[in-house]
Amino acid sequence: DGGITQSPKYLFRKEGQNVTLSCEQNLNHDAMYWYRQDPGQGLRLIYYSQIVNDFQKGDIAEGYSVSREKKESFPLTVTSAQKNPTAFYLCASSMSSYNEQFFGPGTRLTVL
Amino acid sequence: GESVGLHLPTLSVQEGDNSIINCAYSNSASDYFIWYKQESGKGPQFIIDIRSNMDKRQGQRVTVLLNKTVKHLSLQIAATQPGDSAVYFCAEIYYNQGGKLIFGQGTELSVKP
Numbered sequence: 755d756g757g758i759t760q761s762p763k764y765l766f767r768k769e770g771q772n773v774t775l776s777c778e779q780n781l782n783h784d785a786m787y788w789y790r791q792d793p794g795q796g797l798r799l800i801y802y803s804q805i806v807n808d809f810q811k812g813d814i815a816e817g818y819s820v821s822r823e824k825k826e827s828f829p830l831t832v833t834s835a836q837k838n839p840t841a842f843y844l845c846a847s848s849m850s851s852y853n854e855q856f857f858g859p860g861t862r863l864t865v866l
Numbered sequence: 867g868e869s870v871g872l873h874l875p876t877l878s879v880q881e882g883d884n885s886i887i888n889c890a891y892s893n894s895a896s897d898y899f900i901w902y903k904q905e906s907g908k909g910p911q912f913i914i915d916i917r918s919n920m921d922k923r924q925g926q927r928v929t930v931l932l933n934k935t936v937k938h939l940s941l942q943i944a945a946t947q948p949g950d951s952a953v954y955f956c957a958e959i960y961y962n963q964g965g966k967l968i969f970g971q972g973t974e975l976s977v978k979p
Contacts, residue, residue: 787967796955796957802963802966804965846967848965850965851961851964852959854912855912857902859908859909
């Protein structure tokens with residue numbers, strides 16, 4: 755069953771803690787992306803990776819970090835430096851930057 | 867253009883009617899556009915795409931129209947069904963930024979049975 759998986763579906767964090775969100779794809783896609791969505795708004799790009807061992811900052815990268823050690827995995831760490839981390843986080847992948855992106859089911863992060 | 871504000875435009879239609887959802891984009895150099903459907907609490911789902919060398923593309927019950935002169939996209943859904951109720955986003959791809967998607971504000975479609 756091909757697709758993009760994200761875990762966990764819901765995540766609660768205390769202020770000052772780092773948390774890591776998982777994103778895995780078995781579509782053999784080269785490019786992967788992390789977006790953030792706030793209520794009633796569209797998605798904004800946090801980080802993207804066009805190839806293994808390489809990634810670039812998106813529009814709102816401050817307070818986040820990523821790694822791309824394997825083609826199928828692109829974890830996102832939300833650090834304590836992110837001032838307003840409560841949001842819905844979406845991971846996407848595509849064959850390349852010239853192709854449509856397919857999204858995972860999302861992780862809803864709440865900071866208590 | 868990029869999403870602004872907290873209040874989504876809404877469109878309410880009767881089941882069986884046709885729906886038209888509109889979107890304006892900002893970058894005249896954009897040449898690839900995608901419509902996504904997002905149900906509550908889920909990730910966006912690809913509906914249909916169009917490249918700038920076309921002005922119309924049809925899928926199953928959906929049609930996308932592109933007017934490059936006024937930088938406008940529309941999504942037409944034929945014979946709208948209750949399962950079509952969702953938020954619809956248009957997005958433009960920025961190739962020079964790794965394929966980044968820039969999302970429009972979104973429109974909430976509500977289908978009355």
